[in-house]
Amino acid sequence: MKLHHHISKIPTEYTLPLRQKVLKPFLHVDDCVNVGDNDPTTFHLGLFHERKLVTICTFLTESHPQFNAGNPYRLRGMATDPNYHGQGFGQILLQHGTVLLRQKYCDLLWCNARIKAFPFYEKMGFAYHGPLFEMDRIGPHKIMYKYLNPR
Template sequence: MTSKYEIRLNSKIDIRRIYTNETLPLRKKVLKPFLTEEECINPGDDLTSTYHFGLFQENKLISISTFIQEGHPDFLSTFPYRLRGMATDTEFQGQGLGGILLQHGVEYLRQKECDFLWFNARIKAFPFYEKLGFSYYGPLFDIKDIGPHKVMYKILIPK
């Protein structure tokens, strides 16, 4: 049986709402191996308006996403969100699981009447986000210790 925050994709894969502390091991491993888990906490992680989702395969957390209610300074939006800390365990990358998780988050936000989703994307993730219909905005910029990024976004039509 699943809760309203849980989706069972098949007998081996499901998506659940999770807590900030559950995201930290994958954030550290995949996104910021040079930091401690505690340093991987993002501003806004523990707000009630923030949503953390995890994709589990046979009860092992293998992909995470965090959606924080935050606007981008260059876009006008009624109800914007920012994607932070999207990561899939390196052993499971390239199987489409991160895309399934991100699409779940987009649909969840759409149902909440979010109209705009944005984030800073790493160069190596550009093809992943392009396949899911995200667009680029602005110039390439560097984030210290991580590398080049570009803002990407998607306009959502609330349901």
């Protein structure tokens, strides 16, 4: 089966409906803007399948006190429309984002991962750091990370 999809950089506003639907259903869509979404070094990617936005993610410059990195980025708001789960769109989008980050000389990508996303991030080469912690109204998470460029 040939997949008809394309990836492009998208504005913050395009990410909000999927963030609300998948990640923060307890919020109004307008309240799903994250700190740093509109920073000049932040970029949002969207995967469109047959012209419908089905997967999103955000990459922002953000260090973490547990990691020594020269040019770290944080992954936030990774979400796929539930009607399109299991089709590999998240993997395709994250791989594309990783290529762009390497071009920016990013040496570390990290995120706060939900338990149900652990297998996805493991498959994408991420490792765990630290204990589980609770995010209010969202549930247990763990820090996951991946070094992108040789250290």
